Amino acid sequence: MERRGFIQGMAALAAYGALSGRSAKAQSLDKKAIDDMQKNWKALLADGTPPVTTTPPLKLGKDEWRKRLSDIEYNVLRDEGTERAGTSPLNAEKRAGVFVCRGCDLPLFTSAMKYESGTGWPSFFTTIPGAFNKKTDYKLVLPRTEYHCVKCSGHHGHVFEDGPQPTRERWCNNGVALKFIPKNKA
Numbered sequence: 095m096e097r098r099g100f101i102q103g104m105a106a107l108a109a110y111g112a113l114s115g116r117s118a119k120a121q122s123l124d125k126k127a128i129d130d131m132q133k134n135w136k137a138l139l140a141d142g143t144p145p146v147t148t149t150p151p152l153k154l155g156k157d158e159w160r161k162r163l164s165d166i167e168y169n170v171l172r173d174e175g176t177e178r179a180g181t182s183p184l185n186a187e188k189r190a191g192v193f194v195c196r197g198c199d200l201p202l203f204t205s206a207m208k209y210e211s212g213t214g215w216p217s218f219f220t221t222i223p224g225a226f227n228k229k230t231d232y233k234l235v236l237p238r239t240e241y242h243c244v245k246c247s248g249h250h251g252h253v254f255e256d257g258p259q260p261t262r263e264r265w266c267n268n269g270v271a272l273k274f275i276p277k278n279k280a
């Protein structure tokens with residue numbers, strides 16, 4: 095387990111080196127490109143992906159969540175924990191596709207919204223519209239804005255204002271809270 099985490103961490107670090115120029119791509123986008131990305135996000139869904147709606151909300155008891163999620167997934171999604179930086183294989187995920195909620199399968203981000211922030215967590219400069227609710231978190235001295243899946247209310251991460259232009263948003267997401275569905279299976 096430890097060794098696996100270490101190898102994934104190293105893979106993420108290697109990916110960071112290879113991708114550090116990537117935010118430049120995000121910076122060259124304009125507002126219209128972001129609007130299009132949000133409007134047309136379904137173009138990145140894999141064929142045959144079942145439709146997922148935000149209603150009714152998914153409400154499960156603690157035991158049901160325990161069965162559905164691994165310990166670390168439960169810790170992040172249900173107890174607002176944070177995974178160790180650099181541990182998620184999704185840091186290095188570059189294929190076209192959609193990132194959905196590990197708890198309820200709601201689509202949250204597309205690959206077009208991802209950028210390399212260098213933080214060690216999968217990062218996005220915008221989201222699929224309506225995917226999250228925000229809330230202020232006072233766990234550290236300075237208040238931070240955390241965000242939760244609108245369907246299952248699972249905690250995903252925090253959003254900061256130091257992201258690339260034009261949104262300046264950095265949605266810093268725990269990789270264990272996400273599942274990636276590539277558009278093309280091959």
Ligand SMILES: [Zn+2]
Nearest residue numbers: 195198243246
């Ligand atoms: Zn969810």
